[in-house]
Amino acid sequence: MNTKNNKRFRDMDKKLKATMLELLETTDFEKITVKSICETAHVNRSTFYAHYSDVYEIMEQMEEHLNEELLESYTGSPQEKDSVFPMWPFIPFLRHIKKHACFYRTALKQRRDFPLKQGYEPMWNQIIKPKCIAAGITSESEMLYYFVYFQAGFTMVLRRWVDTGCHESEEVVARIIENCIPAIWNTIQ
Structure with missing residues:
Protein backbone atom coordinates (compact mmCIF):
# COMPACT_ATOMS: atom_id res chain seq x y z
CA MET A 1 0.00 0.00 0.00
CA THR A 33 10.80 16.41 -17.94
CA VAL A 34 9.18 13.61 -16.01
CA LYS A 35 11.06 11.27 -18.32
CA SER A 36 14.45 12.81 -17.46
CA ILE A 37 13.70 12.64 -13.73
CA CYS A 38 12.68 8.99 -14.02
CA GLU A 39 15.72 8.06 -16.10
CA THR A 40 18.12 9.80 -13.71
CA ALA A 41 16.44 8.30 -10.62
CA HIS A 42 16.13 4.87 -12.31
CA VAL A 43 12.42 4.62 -11.57
CA ASN A 44 9.30 4.04 -13.65
CA ARG A 45 7.06 6.89 -14.69
CA SER A 46 4.25 5.33 -12.68
CA THR A 47 6.40 5.73 -9.57
CA PHE A 48 6.82 9.43 -10.30
CA TYR A 49 3.09 9.87 -10.92
CA ALA A 50 2.29 8.12 -7.63
CA HIS A 51 4.01 11.12 -5.98
CA TYR A 52 3.51 14.08 -8.33
CA SER A 53 1.33 15.08 -11.24
CA ASP A 54 4.13 16.95 -13.06
CA VAL A 55 7.48 18.73 -12.61
CA TYR A 56 5.73 21.88 -11.39
CA GLU A 57 4.21 20.01 -8.47
CA ILE A 58 7.56 18.58 -7.39
CA MET A 59 9.01 22.13 -7.43
CA GLU A 60 6.08 23.40 -5.39
CA GLN A 61 6.47 20.66 -2.79
CA MET A 62 10.22 21.19 -2.66
CA GLU A 63 9.58 24.87 -1.96
CA GLU A 64 7.19 23.97 0.86
CA HIS A 65 9.79 21.63 2.37
CA LEU A 66 12.54 24.25 2.09
CA ASN A 67 10.20 26.81 3.63
CA GLU A 68 9.79 24.59 6.69
CA GLU A 69 13.56 24.16 6.88
CA LEU A 70 14.02 27.93 6.68
CA LEU A 71 11.57 28.63 9.49
CA GLU A 72 13.44 26.13 11.68
CA SER A 73 16.68 28.07 11.07
CA TYR A 74 15.31 31.11 12.90
CA THR A 75 16.06 29.54 16.25
CA GLY A 76 19.55 31.13 16.26
CA SER A 77 21.35 31.71 19.53
CA PRO A 78 21.14 35.12 21.25
CA GLN A 79 24.92 35.56 20.75
CA GLU A 80 24.43 35.23 16.98
CA LYS A 81 21.57 37.72 17.09
CA ASP A 82 23.63 40.23 19.09
CA SER A 83 26.75 39.86 16.96
CA VAL A 84 25.14 40.96 13.69
CA PHE A 85 22.06 42.83 14.82
CA PRO A 86 20.21 44.49 13.11
CA MET A 87 21.15 42.25 10.17
CA TRP A 88 20.45 39.06 12.15
CA PRO A 89 17.02 38.30 10.63
CA PHE A 90 18.60 38.23 7.16
CA ILE A 91 21.50 35.91 7.97
CA PRO A 92 19.58 32.59 8.45
CA PHE A 93 17.52 33.39 5.36
CA LEU A 94 20.61 34.06 3.25
CA ARG A 95 22.40 30.95 4.53
CA HIS A 96 19.36 28.91 3.55
CA ILE A 97 19.20 30.45 0.07
CA LYS A 98 22.93 29.85 -0.47
CA LYS A 99 22.68 26.23 0.72
CA HIS A 100 19.93 25.59 -1.85
CA ALA A 101 21.15 28.00 -4.53
CA CYS A 102 20.47 25.69 -7.50
CA PHE A 103 16.82 25.38 -6.46
CA TYR A 104 16.39 29.10 -5.81
CA ARG A 105 18.14 30.05 -9.05
CA THR A 106 15.19 28.38 -10.79
CA ALA A 107 12.51 29.42 -8.31
CA LEU A 108 13.50 33.09 -8.43
CA LYS A 109 13.66 33.40 -12.24
CA GLN A 110 10.00 34.31 -12.64
CA ARG A 111 9.40 35.73 -9.17
CA ARG A 112 8.17 39.20 -8.47
CA ASP A 113 7.18 38.47 -4.88
CA PHE A 114 8.79 36.95 -1.81
CA PRO A 115 10.42 33.60 -2.57
CA LEU A 116 8.77 31.69 0.26
CA LYS A 117 5.12 31.78 1.17
CA GLN A 118 5.67 31.85 4.92
CA GLY A 119 9.31 32.92 5.14
CA TYR A 120 8.43 36.55 5.65
CA GLU A 121 7.20 36.38 9.27
CA PRO A 122 10.57 36.91 10.95
CA MET A 123 11.34 39.85 8.69
CA TRP A 124 7.90 41.37 9.19
CA ASN A 125 7.99 40.89 12.96
CA GLN A 126 11.68 41.68 13.55
CA ILE A 127 12.41 44.35 10.95
CA ILE A 128 9.57 46.06 9.11
CA LYS A 129 6.95 46.35 11.84
CA PRO A 130 9.34 47.50 14.65
CA LYS A 131 11.07 49.99 12.32
CA CYS A 132 7.73 51.41 11.19
CA ILE A 133 6.46 51.68 14.76
CA ALA A 134 9.70 53.39 15.82
CA ALA A 135 9.18 55.83 12.94
CA GLY A 136 5.67 56.61 14.20
CA ILE A 137 3.84 54.56 11.57
CA THR A 138 1.07 52.73 13.40
CA SER A 139 -1.26 51.86 10.55
CA GLU A 140 -0.74 48.23 9.59
CA SER A 141 -2.12 49.07 6.16
CA GLU A 142 0.64 51.64 5.65
CA MET A 143 3.25 49.20 7.03
CA LEU A 144 2.18 46.69 4.38
CA TYR A 145 3.15 49.15 1.63
CA TYR A 146 6.66 49.32 3.06
CA PHE A 147 6.69 45.56 3.26
CA VAL A 148 5.53 45.04 -0.34
CA TYR A 149 8.29 47.40 -1.47
CA PHE A 150 10.76 45.52 0.70
CA GLN A 151 9.62 42.12 -0.63
CA ALA A 152 10.12 43.07 -4.27
CA GLY A 153 13.56 44.55 -3.70
CA PHE A 154 14.65 41.73 -1.44
CA THR A 155 13.54 39.12 -3.97
CA MET A 156 15.47 40.79 -6.78
CA VAL A 157 18.62 41.09 -4.61
CA LEU A 158 18.34 37.35 -3.86
CA ARG A 159 17.89 36.62 -7.54
CA ARG A 160 21.04 38.54 -8.47
CA TRP A 161 22.97 36.87 -5.66
CA VAL A 162 22.08 33.30 -6.71
CA ASP A 163 22.48 34.14 -10.42
CA THR A 164 26.06 35.24 -9.73
CA GLY A 165 26.90 32.13 -7.71
CA CYS A 166 26.47 33.55 -4.18
CA HIS A 167 30.01 34.95 -4.29
CA GLU A 168 29.42 37.64 -1.67
CA SER A 169 29.16 36.52 1.95
CA GLU A 170 25.81 36.41 3.70
CA GLU A 171 26.93 39.33 5.88
CA VAL A 172 27.77 41.49 2.85
CA VAL A 173 24.41 40.75 1.22
CA ALA A 174 22.59 41.36 4.52
CA ARG A 175 24.29 44.77 4.76
CA ILE A 176 23.30 45.56 1.17
CA ILE A 177 19.69 44.61 1.89
CA GLU A 178 19.69 46.65 5.06
CA ASN A 179 20.99 49.67 3.16
CA CYS A 180 18.32 49.22 0.48
CA ILE A 181 15.48 50.18 2.77
CA PRO A 182 16.35 53.80 3.51
CA ALA A 183 12.73 54.92 3.77
CA ILE A 184 12.49 53.02 7.03
CA TRP A 185 16.10 53.02 8.22
CA ASN A 186 16.78 56.73 7.63
CA THR A 187 13.60 57.80 9.37
CA ILE A 188 14.71 56.04 12.51
CA GLN A 189 18.45 56.74 12.51
Missing part, protein backbone atom coordinates in the same frame (compact mmCIF):
# COMPACT_ATOMS: atom_id res chain seq x y z
CA ASN A 2 1.55 3.30 -1.11
CA THR A 3 0.69 5.99 1.40
CA LYS A 4 2.54 9.09 2.46
CA ASN A 5 3.13 7.49 5.86
CA ASN A 6 4.83 4.46 4.33
CA LYS A 7 8.64 4.59 4.76
CA ARG A 8 9.29 3.35 1.22
CA PHE A 9 6.98 6.01 -0.16
CA ARG A 10 8.75 8.74 1.85
CA ASP A 11 12.18 7.43 0.81
CA MET A 12 11.16 7.46 -2.85
CA ASP A 13 9.82 10.98 -2.44
CA LYS A 14 13.22 12.09 -1.09
CA LYS A 15 14.95 10.33 -3.98
CA LEU A 16 12.77 12.11 -6.57
CA LYS A 17 13.41 15.49 -4.95
CA ALA A 18 17.16 14.81 -4.78
CA THR A 19 17.09 13.86 -8.45
CA MET A 20 15.26 17.07 -9.29
CA LEU A 21 17.92 19.10 -7.44
CA GLU A 22 20.65 17.17 -9.25
CA LEU A 23 19.07 17.96 -12.61
CA LEU A 24 18.61 21.63 -11.70
CA GLU A 25 22.37 21.95 -11.28
CA THR A 26 22.99 21.13 -14.93
CA THR A 27 19.69 21.64 -16.76
CA ASP A 28 17.33 24.58 -17.15
CA PHE A 29 14.01 23.87 -15.44
CA GLU A 30 12.12 24.29 -18.71
CA LYS A 31 14.06 21.34 -20.15
CA ILE A 32 13.48 18.98 -17.21
Whole structure:
Protein backbone atom coordinates (compact mmCIF):
# COMPACT_ATOMS: atom_id res chain seq x y z
CA MET A 1 0.00 0.00 0.00
CA ASN A 2 1.55 3.30 -1.11
CA THR A 3 0.69 5.99 1.40
CA LYS A 4 2.54 9.09 2.46
CA ASN A 5 3.13 7.49 5.86
CA ASN A 6 4.83 4.46 4.33
CA LYS A 7 8.64 4.59 4.76
CA ARG A 8 9.29 3.35 1.22
CA PHE A 9 6.98 6.01 -0.16
CA ARG A 10 8.75 8.74 1.85
CA ASP A 11 12.18 7.43 0.81
CA MET A 12 11.16 7.46 -2.85
CA ASP A 13 9.82 10.98 -2.44
CA LYS A 14 13.22 12.09 -1.09
CA LYS A 15 14.95 10.33 -3.98
CA LEU A 16 12.77 12.11 -6.57
CA LYS A 17 13.41 15.49 -4.95
CA ALA A 18 17.16 14.81 -4.78
CA THR A 19 17.09 13.86 -8.45
CA MET A 20 15.26 17.07 -9.29
CA LEU A 21 17.92 19.10 -7.44
CA GLU A 22 20.65 17.17 -9.25
CA LEU A 23 19.07 17.96 -12.61
CA LEU A 24 18.61 21.63 -11.70
CA GLU A 25 22.37 21.95 -11.28
CA THR A 26 22.99 21.13 -14.93
CA THR A 27 19.69 21.64 -16.76
CA ASP A 28 17.33 24.58 -17.15
CA PHE A 29 14.01 23.87 -15.44
CA GLU A 30 12.12 24.29 -18.71
CA LYS A 31 14.06 21.34 -20.15
CA ILE A 32 13.48 18.98 -17.21
CA THR A 33 10.80 16.41 -17.94
CA VAL A 34 9.18 13.61 -16.01
CA LYS A 35 11.06 11.27 -18.32
CA SER A 36 14.45 12.81 -17.46
CA ILE A 37 13.70 12.64 -13.73
CA CYS A 38 12.68 8.99 -14.02
CA GLU A 39 15.72 8.06 -16.10
CA THR A 40 18.12 9.80 -13.71
CA ALA A 41 16.44 8.30 -10.62
CA HIS A 42 16.13 4.87 -12.31
CA VAL A 43 12.42 4.62 -11.57
CA ASN A 44 9.30 4.04 -13.65
CA ARG A 45 7.06 6.89 -14.69
CA SER A 46 4.25 5.33 -12.68
CA THR A 47 6.40 5.73 -9.57
CA PHE A 48 6.82 9.43 -10.30
CA TYR A 49 3.09 9.87 -10.92
CA ALA A 50 2.29 8.12 -7.63
CA HIS A 51 4.01 11.12 -5.98
CA TYR A 52 3.51 14.08 -8.33
CA SER A 53 1.33 15.08 -11.24
CA ASP A 54 4.13 16.95 -13.06
CA VAL A 55 7.48 18.73 -12.61
CA TYR A 56 5.73 21.88 -11.39
CA GLU A 57 4.21 20.01 -8.47
CA ILE A 58 7.56 18.58 -7.39
CA MET A 59 9.01 22.13 -7.43
CA GLU A 60 6.08 23.40 -5.39
CA GLN A 61 6.47 20.66 -2.79
CA MET A 62 10.22 21.19 -2.66
CA GLU A 63 9.58 24.87 -1.96
CA GLU A 64 7.19 23.97 0.86
CA HIS A 65 9.79 21.63 2.37
CA LEU A 66 12.54 24.25 2.09
CA ASN A 67 10.20 26.81 3.63
CA GLU A 68 9.79 24.59 6.69
CA GLU A 69 13.56 24.16 6.88
CA LEU A 70 14.02 27.93 6.68
CA LEU A 71 11.57 28.63 9.49
CA GLU A 72 13.44 26.13 11.68
CA SER A 73 16.68 28.07 11.07
CA TYR A 74 15.31 31.11 12.90
CA THR A 75 16.06 29.54 16.25
CA GLY A 76 19.55 31.13 16.26
CA SER A 77 21.35 31.71 19.53
CA PRO A 78 21.14 35.12 21.25
CA GLN A 79 24.92 35.56 20.75
CA GLU A 80 24.43 35.23 16.98
CA LYS A 81 21.57 37.72 17.09
CA ASP A 82 23.63 40.23 19.09
CA SER A 83 26.75 39.86 16.96
CA VAL A 84 25.14 40.96 13.69
CA PHE A 85 22.06 42.83 14.82
CA PRO A 86 20.21 44.49 13.11
CA MET A 87 21.15 42.25 10.17
CA TRP A 88 20.45 39.06 12.15
CA PRO A 89 17.02 38.30 10.63
CA PHE A 90 18.60 38.23 7.16
CA ILE A 91 21.50 35.91 7.97
CA PRO A 92 19.58 32.59 8.45
CA PHE A 93 17.52 33.39 5.36
CA LEU A 94 20.61 34.06 3.25
CA ARG A 95 22.40 30.95 4.53
CA HIS A 96 19.36 28.91 3.55
CA ILE A 97 19.20 30.45 0.07
CA LYS A 98 22.93 29.85 -0.47
CA LYS A 99 22.68 26.23 0.72
CA HIS A 100 19.93 25.59 -1.85
CA ALA A 101 21.15 28.00 -4.53
CA CYS A 102 20.47 25.69 -7.50
CA PHE A 103 16.82 25.38 -6.46
CA TYR A 104 16.39 29.10 -5.81
CA ARG A 105 18.14 30.05 -9.05
CA THR A 106 15.19 28.38 -10.79
CA ALA A 107 12.51 29.42 -8.31
CA LEU A 108 13.50 33.09 -8.43
CA LYS A 109 13.66 33.40 -12.24
CA GLN A 110 10.00 34.31 -12.64
CA ARG A 111 9.40 35.73 -9.17
CA ARG A 112 8.17 39.20 -8.47
CA ASP A 113 7.18 38.47 -4.88
CA PHE A 114 8.79 36.95 -1.81
CA PRO A 115 10.42 33.60 -2.57
CA LEU A 116 8.77 31.69 0.26
CA LYS A 117 5.12 31.78 1.17
CA GLN A 118 5.67 31.85 4.92
CA GLY A 119 9.31 32.92 5.14
CA TYR A 120 8.43 36.55 5.65
CA GLU A 121 7.20 36.38 9.27
CA PRO A 122 10.57 36.91 10.95
CA MET A 123 11.34 39.85 8.69
CA TRP A 124 7.90 41.37 9.19
CA ASN A 125 7.99 40.89 12.96
CA GLN A 126 11.68 41.68 13.55
CA ILE A 127 12.41 44.35 10.95
CA ILE A 128 9.57 46.06 9.11
CA LYS A 129 6.95 46.35 11.84
CA PRO A 130 9.34 47.50 14.65
CA LYS A 131 11.07 49.99 12.32
CA CYS A 132 7.73 51.41 11.19
CA ILE A 133 6.46 51.68 14.76
CA ALA A 134 9.70 53.39 15.82
CA ALA A 135 9.18 55.83 12.94
CA GLY A 136 5.67 56.61 14.20
CA ILE A 137 3.84 54.56 11.57
CA THR A 138 1.07 52.73 13.40
CA SER A 139 -1.26 51.86 10.55
CA GLU A 140 -0.74 48.23 9.59
CA SER A 141 -2.12 49.07 6.16
CA GLU A 142 0.64 51.64 5.65
CA MET A 143 3.25 49.20 7.03
CA LEU A 144 2.18 46.69 4.38
CA TYR A 145 3.15 49.15 1.63
CA TYR A 146 6.66 49.32 3.06
CA PHE A 147 6.69 45.56 3.26
CA VAL A 148 5.53 45.04 -0.34
CA TYR A 149 8.29 47.40 -1.47
CA PHE A 150 10.76 45.52 0.70
CA GLN A 151 9.62 42.12 -0.63
CA ALA A 152 10.12 43.07 -4.27
CA GLY A 153 13.56 44.55 -3.70
CA PHE A 154 14.65 41.73 -1.44
CA THR A 155 13.54 39.12 -3.97
CA MET A 156 15.47 40.79 -6.78
CA VAL A 157 18.62 41.09 -4.61
CA LEU A 158 18.34 37.35 -3.86
CA ARG A 159 17.89 36.62 -7.54
CA ARG A 160 21.04 38.54 -8.47
CA TRP A 161 22.97 36.87 -5.66
CA VAL A 162 22.08 33.30 -6.71
CA ASP A 163 22.48 34.14 -10.42
CA THR A 164 26.06 35.24 -9.73
CA GLY A 165 26.90 32.13 -7.71
CA CYS A 166 26.47 33.55 -4.18
CA HIS A 167 30.01 34.95 -4.29
CA GLU A 168 29.42 37.64 -1.67
CA SER A 169 29.16 36.52 1.95
CA GLU A 170 25.81 36.41 3.70
CA GLU A 171 26.93 39.33 5.88
CA VAL A 172 27.77 41.49 2.85
CA VAL A 173 24.41 40.75 1.22
CA ALA A 174 22.59 41.36 4.52
CA ARG A 175 24.29 44.77 4.76
CA ILE A 176 23.30 45.56 1.17
CA ILE A 177 19.69 44.61 1.89
CA GLU A 178 19.69 46.65 5.06
CA ASN A 179 20.99 49.67 3.16
CA CYS A 180 18.32 49.22 0.48
CA ILE A 181 15.48 50.18 2.77
CA PRO A 182 16.35 53.80 3.51
CA ALA A 183 12.73 54.92 3.77
CA ILE A 184 12.49 53.02 7.03
CA TRP A 185 16.10 53.02 8.22
CA ASN A 186 16.78 56.73 7.63
CA THR A 187 13.60 57.80 9.37
CA ILE A 188 14.71 56.04 12.51
CA GLN A 189 18.45 56.74 12.51
